[in-house]
Amino acid sequence: MKIEIKNEEVRSEIIQRIEEISGENIYKCYQCGKCSAGCPSADEMDLLPNQVIRNLQIGKVDAVLNSRSIWVCATCYMCWIRCPRGVNLTSLFEACRLMTLRQNLDQVGLKEAIKESEEMDIPQIAIISLLRKLTS
Numbered sequence: 737m738k739i740e741i742k743n744e745e746v747r748s749e750i751i752q753r754i755e756e757i758s759g760e761n762i763y764k765c766y767q768c769g770k771c772s773a774g775c776p777s778a779d780e781m782d783l784l785p786n787q788v789i790r791n792l793q794i795g796k797v798d799a800v801l802n803s804r805s806i807w808v809c810a811t812c813y814m815c816w817i818r819c820p821r822g823v824n825l826t827s828l829f830e831a832c833r834l835m836t837l838r839q840n841l842d843q844v845g846l847k848e849a850i851k852e853s854e855e856m857d858i859p860q861i862a863i864i865s866l867l868r869k870l871t872s
């Protein structure tokens with residue numbers, strides 16, 4: 737498959753913002769895959785952690801911001817611990833979530849979350865934590 741990479745996409749403002757918020761340089765990654773191999777949420781992801789950063793490197797930011805991966809990340813820091821280049825993917829995921837939430841695009845509805853918590857008997861503190869992570 738032919739992938740077209742445009743300079744204006746690679747150095748787009750949104751990618752620069754993601755780097756600024758996360759404090760991370762996406763070009764440190766050399767795609768060894770150790771982050772993905774150790775990620776406990778990988779089975780639930782549509783883009784593996786190394787694929788998330790690869791998409792950012794080639795300017796495909798929409799693929800990342802529209803992915804399920806950034807929301808199922810458990811913020812466990814395993815990827816950062818395993819990375820031979822010290823790339824803090826956890827912060828990059830958080831920055832991607834923030835970029836989406838700043839567009840007022842909530843990932844869960846309040847009513848649905850409360851209904852689900854009642855059905856599943858989830859502690860209220862877990863619901864508050866969920867809403868903090870997934871709503872703007």
Ligand code: SF4
Nearest residue numbers: 765767768769771819
């Ligand atoms: S472990 Fe680090 S260098 Fe390897 S693919 Fe993941 S982010 Fe890139």
Ligand code: SF4
Nearest residue numbers: 775809810812813815
């Ligand atoms: S912080 Fe997120 S991406 Fe990194 S290993 Fe944990 S669940 Fe996976």
